Amino acid sequence: MKDSSLELFVxxxxxxxSIMEVAKKDTQRFGLNLTEFGVLELLYHxxxxxxxxxGGKILLAxxxxxxxxxxxxxxxxLERKACERDRRITYAFLTEKGKTLMEDIFPSHAEVLQQALNGxxxxxxxxxxxxxxKLGKYAAARK
Amino acid sequence: MKDSSLELFVxxxxxxxSIMEVAKKDTQRFGLNLTEFGVLELLYHxxxxxxxxxGGKILLAxxxxxxxxxxxxxxxxLERKACERDRRITYAFLTEKGKTLMEDIFPSHAEVLQQALNGxxxxxxxxxxxxxxKLGKYAAARK
DNA sequence: TATAATTATCTCGAATTCGAGATAATTTCC
DNA sequence: GGAAATTATCTCGAATTCGAGATAATTATA
Known part of the structure; x- marks a missing residue:
């Protein structure tokens, strides 16, 4: 019986x-790499x-x-701010500059992504x- | 009009x-990372x-x-071997050890991948x- | 044929990521 | 209450990747 898994993998x-390449090139317009953009976007939204x-959301060690x-x-x-309840914890939050940046660039970045996915x-x-x-869930469960 | 592009991206x-994580973990059984495995597989097949x-096939600088x-x-x-026609070029080819390795591990690696993709x-x-x-082609064309 | 342009590989420094171990804080449990 | 386990962050060395520039070889062109 045929199994297309390997082709699917490729x-x-x-x-x-290809898609990440487009996304990356776009964030570089603003001097950010994808990880940096991801963190800012998380804090922004x-x-x-x-x-x-x-780290949990962006998958970073x-x-x-x-x-x-x-x-x-x-x-x-962004800035760090110690948590008062639990002093092990440090919060990250956007500065005004960071917020303004995201207001400026997020919409056009989203548009670039949408374009890239219009195939x-x-x-x-x-x-x-x-x-x-389904694929993601299934594979994640096999860790 | 609704556009699911961003969700699709995520x-x-x-x-x-998730899938790469499974693949990676598997190649590590043999002390190889995914790039190394990819090169060996290319030469093997x-x-x-x-x-x-x-570099062109594996997408490496x-x-x-x-x-x-x-x-x-x-x-x-593997080993390097200078090209005789064009001395700028160096060939890489599997040694016996490399060939034996791939004979040993490729089938089980393929199986792990197939399992991981069974969602x-x-x-x-x-x-x-x-x-x-379609997505890949379209995005690649937007570079 | 000499010169210019192109091509393949390598070197090297910079950037990014991981993960183990250190430190400090908190929580669990006896 | 205090020891032990857990948790969050940081430090630091190792691994990997990129890309610019160097070098050598080949091809194209005037």
Whole structure:
């Protein structure tokens, strides 16, 4: 019986890489890499987060969070603030500069992504989302 | 009008990462990372290649090819051989050790991947492949 | 044929990521 | 209450990747 898994693996990888390439090139317009953009977007849309939680959402190791948050703090887009209840925890939150940046660039970035994903129709996208969700869940459970 | 592009972007990323995580963990059983495995697999299935061509297929910058081929040569899985027609070119080809390794591990790696991708049915896979091909082509054209 | 343009590989520094271990704070449990 | 386990962050070294520039070889062109 035929199994298309390996081909699926290959085309999934290619599609992912091509799309990420577009996304990356776009964020570079603003001097940000994808990780930095991801952190800023998280804080912009979901508000302040403990560093730990950021790592969970963006899939970053603890050392990498410290690193990327350092970079963004240097650039003035976010700040750290100690948690008062639990002093192990540090929150990251957007500065005014960071908020303004995201207001400026998020819409056009979203548009670039939408453009990049226009290789299939809206109804195909809905289908693809369903399948990719299943694939992702299933694979994640095999860790 | 609704546009599911951003959701598609997110679930595509998640699915990709989960699957790659499984693939990576599997190759680590043999002390290889995914890039190393990719190079060996290419040589195993498609025969000797100029380093340049390897970079084209695996999507690696020139400096990275030199690096990964160095590692694999150190480990004894491949060797370099100067091209006689064109002395700018260096071929990489599997040693006996490398060939034996791939004979040993490729089948089980393929099986792990197939397992990881079993979150959807065979007919869904065929559909997914079609859509991902379109997505990939379209995005690649926007570079 | 000499010169210019192109091509393949390598070197090297910078950037990013991981993960183990250190430290400090909090929570659990006896 | 205090020891032990857990949790959050940071530090630091190792691994990997990129890309610019160097070098050498080949091809195209005047």
């Amino acid at each position: 085309v999934l990888s290619r599609a992912y890489q 979901k508000g302040p987060h403990p560093l730990q939680k950021i 603890s050392g990498s969070i410290t690193y990327v948050v350092d970079r963004l703090e240097e650039k003035g887009f 299939i129709t809206e109804s195909e996208k809905t289908e693809a989302i369903q399948m990719l969700k | 679930v595509l990323s998640r699915a990709y990462q 498609k025969g000797p290649h100029p380093l340049q061509k390897i 020139s400096g990275s090819i030199t690096y990964v081929v160095d590692r694999l040569e150190e480990k004894g899985f 959807i049915t065979e007919s869904e896979k065929t559909e997914a492949i079609q859509m991902l091909k």
